[in-house]
Amino acid sequence: MEAGARAERPLGGSLPAWALGLIPLALIAAAIAIFAALGGPGLGERTGPPLEEVSIEQTVLRPGQIELTLRNDGPDAVEVAQVAVNDAYAPFAAEGGREIGRLGSTTLRIDYPWIEGEALEIFVLTSAGGTVEASVSVAAETPEDDVGFFALMGLLGIYVGIIPVSLGMLWLPFLRRLGPAWMGALIAFTVGLLAFLAIDAGLEGLELAAEAPAAFGGTTLVYLGGLVAYLALAGIDSYLTQRSRRQKSAGAGAAYLALLVAIGIGLHNLGEGLAIGSAYAGGALALGAFLVVGFAIHNTTEGLAIVAPLRDGPRPGFGRLLGLGLIAGAPAILGAWIGAAAFDPSLGAFLFGLGVGAIARVIVQISPAMRDSDGRLLYPASAAAMLAGIAALYLTGLLVAV
Amino acid sequence: MDRNPVLDVSNFAAVSKNAEKGISRRRLLGGAALAAPAVAGLALTRGGDSAVAEPATPSGSRHAGHSEFPHATFAAGRSVDHAANGFHPTELLRDFDHGRTRRLASGRVLREWEIVAQDREIEVAPGVRYEAWTYNGRVPGPTLRAREGELLRIRFLNASEHPHTLHFHGLHSALMDGMPGIGDNRGGGQIEPGESFTYEFDAAPFGLHLYHCHVAPLAAHIARGLYGAFVIDPKAGRPEADEMVMVMNGFDTNFDRANEVYAVNTVGFHYVEEPIAVGRDEPVRIYLVNVLEYDPVNSFHIHGNFFNYFPTGTSLQPSEFTDTVIQGQAQRGILELKFPYDGDYMFHAHVSEFAELGWSGFFRVGDPSRLTAAAAASMYCELPWGKGRPA
Numbered sequence: 001m002e003a004g005a006r007a008e009r010p011l012g013g014s015l016p017a018w019a020l021g022l023i024p025l026a027l028i029a030a031a032i033a034i035f036a037a038l039g040g041p042g043l044g045e046r047t048g049p050p051l052e053e054v055s056i057e058q059t060v061l062r063p064g065q066i067e068l069t070l071r072n073d074g075p076d077a078v079e080v081a082q083v084a085v086n087d088a089y090a091p092f093a094a095e096g097g098r099e100i101g102r103l104g105s106t107t108l109r110i111d112y113p114w115i116e117g118e119a120l121e122i123f124v125l126t127s128a129g130g131t132v133e134a135s136v137s138v139a140a141e142t143p144e145d146d147v148g149f150f151a152l153m154g155l156l157g158i159y160v161g162i163i164p165v166s167l168g169m170l171w172l173p174f175l176r177r178l179g180p181a182w183m184g185a186l187i188a189f190t191v192g193l194l195a196f197l198a199i200d201a202g203l204e205g206l207e208l209a210a211e212a213p214a215a216f217g218g219t220t221l222v223y224l225g226g227l228v229a230y231l232a233l234a235g236i237d238s239y240l241t242q243r244s245r246r247q248k249s250a251g252a253g254a255a256y257l258a259l260l261v262a263i264g265i266g267l268h269n270l271g272e273g274l275a276i277g278s279a280y281a282g283g284a285l286a287l288g289a290f291l292v293v294g295f296a297i298h299n300t301t302e303g304l305a306i307v308a309p310l311r312d313g314p315r316p317g318f319g320r321l322l323g324l325g326l327i328a329g330a331p332a333i334l335g336a337w338i339g340a341a342a343f344d345p346s347l348g349a350f351l352f353g354l355g356v357g358a359i360a361r362v363i364v365q366i367s368p369a370m371r372d373s374d375g376r377l378l379y380p381a382s383a384a385a386m387l388a389g390i391a392a393l394y395l396t397g398l399l400v401a402v
Numbered sequence: 403m404d405r406n407p408v409l410d411v412s413n414f415a416a417v418s419k420n421a422e423k424g425i426s427r428r429r430l431l432g433g434a435a436l437a438a439p440a441v442a443g444l445a446l447t448r449g450g451d452s453a454v455a456e457p458a459t460p461s462g463s464r465h466a467g468h469s470e471f472p473h474a475t476f477a478a479g480r481s482v483d484h485a486a487n488g489f490h491p492t493e494l495l496r497d498f499d500h501g502r503t504r505r506l507a508s509g510r511v512l513r514e515w516e517i518v519a520q521d522r523e524i525e526v527a528p529g530v531r532y533e534a535w536t537y538n539g540r541v542p543g544p545t546l547r548a549r550e551g552e553l554l555r556i557r558f559l560n561a562s563e564h565p566h567t568l569h570f571h572g573l574h575s576a577l578m579d580g581m582p583g584i585g586d587n588r589g590g591g592q593i594e595p596g597e598s599f600t601y602e603f604d605a606a607p608f609g610l611h612l613y614h615c616h617v618a619p620l621a622a623h624i625a626r627g628l629y630g631a632f633v634i635d636p637k638a639g640r641p642e643a644d645e646m647v648m649v650m651n652g653f654d655t656n657f658d659r660a661n662e663v664y665a666v667n668t669v670g671f672h673y674v675e676e677p678i679a680v681g682r683d684e685p686v687r688i689y690l691v692n693v694l695e696y697d698p699v700n701s702f703h704i705h706g707n708f709f710n711y712f713p714t715g716t717s718l719q720p721s722e723f724t725d726t727v728i729q730g731q732a733q734r735g736i737l738e739l740k741f742p743y744d745g746d747y748m749f750h751a752h753v754s755e756f757a758e759l760g761w762s763g764f765f766r767v768g769d770p771s772r773l774t775a776a777a778a779a780s781m782y783c784e785l786p787w788g789k790g791r792p793a
Contacts (some may be wrong), residue, residue: 079529081527081529081530082529082530083477084759087758088474089474089527089670089671089760091475091478092477093477098529125527125530125662125663127531128655129655129656129657130656131655131656
């Protein structure tokens, strides 16, 4: 018995808890310091030449000049020695210096009389003789990112985000006339739409991440983004559910589901806006009325998805509907600004991941509402409605692609 | 999407390599814009759709900032460290290695050289280092110069970490061919690190030849820098002239079997930075050798002038009076010309891609009395019957 009592004596004796937390940290720091001071004892010299991994983050075309932003993605410092454009060495200045440390970046301003409409192949020759290649398939001057440009991006975000989503929400009166039996099918339709968006955003994020510096995580960022959004929404959800249970307000369930759908779509549109903004900033995107019309039709279905849960419950006010439209559509504007001002493939991949996670959470959240009287999730009508939702986005997507 | 080339994904690459393939929605956007080119109100683009609406025009008027770019060049503000390289292209140009000579009992002249293969890092363009394999620490190797009919003896020591040989273009027996697998049992063939071998053969035929390593992988061994010019003067010699050697070469710095840097005598754009001084109306003779690996042809073109061309230098009669000559790998020839006017005259590969990747230079033509001391000193006394005259 006495032995048992002795065993219960806390390890570490009478030291306070904070000291017990700090001791391992201090030991780790000391071990690292000794290891570094001794130059990594036992590891020997590195074998092989230094690895050079550099990615091109941005290419900007100005009259008679090409700006190339490089990021060192590898373990060793890289020194830019020369630059050739279309198989001709060209003079250049390095804004951040020729030497790029690990994860550092520099911008090269290359003097080259590029010709509009032609392709450009650029190679950067490092001091070790390695090459980093960049290409521009159709050379065109990059728009200046001045106030007018940001206004344009804002307008674009309104056109492809807020307006179509809001228009889609105008189906609400129609939905409210439908009988209660339609509710499950409507939610299923929304789930189908969301599933399409999740897959679309996930694939775009992965494609983008494949081009992003591996040192920042690459494709991992997409999955992390997904996890972050899912867990964050789940946390917010449990908090709100707790509160609404206390308030016991009628109809909160329907309004709440609509809000969730709007948030999920909003995060998706953030990624979309980013893509549009960065493409336009790089001169890769030509805007046209036809394009905006196509987007309106494509994204109108997103509005339908938001109001589907509102078929039941009290009639929502205009302000609430407008709020939902803004939550779902306005992130497109923000995305376009971010994309145009500071496009970064790693950030893009993470944002697309956020969209996927958010949508996944929303699907989990609203799916129970499509159960039929037997409590089934999948039954002929729900399956058909989900397929219809997927088909709607696929087909309107084709319309944009025409 | 393949039907219309401008609809291709590659149309939308201007943001960056990253973004090019990254975002499918942008392809959709671009496609839509093409189907209905930008309309007023949204036609705010300056780039994308004009590129589509007006395909590339070759007219110079669409060049932007052309005056800033007179010709391709390396970035300003730094030069190759020739001292660290251990050789200087300007000096190498008129540097003929006549070896040591002595008269044999038979009355014949024996000419001897010693060549050492060494691994050495060199700078082939400002700031660009290359792990070269060299003969006597320089690229190209020494320009060996003999006279027709002499007995030549070249002691080769391999101080490199890799096996090498000396393979001469000329008339000789199989054992002296520097070919791995031939004569291995007699000390010849492939010469392993630390080993040596003495090549011996007659100087024939007269003309301009070359030597290089013949160890496999052949392209890699040559491209690394193991080559040099080999001049055999005719018995009666050639008329006096300002003579120079130009070995057209290139460097595959990232080892992808395509050259990043092109040059004559190794350092890209060197003779742009330091034009070759020549005297007005003075005869100039250029020994031109092409050792360029990975590209099928090379060429030499001169501005404002014409030259007599002697392919392989094996005939004393020129084959052509021209301003441009094409050479495949290991082809070589002698150029004879005079510059009638003062001024700077470019010479470069008329494979323009090579010219803009380093293979360009200038002749600076002036009064012979005002030429640089180095050029004047080397102009007439470097002939084979000068310094190397048998006792």
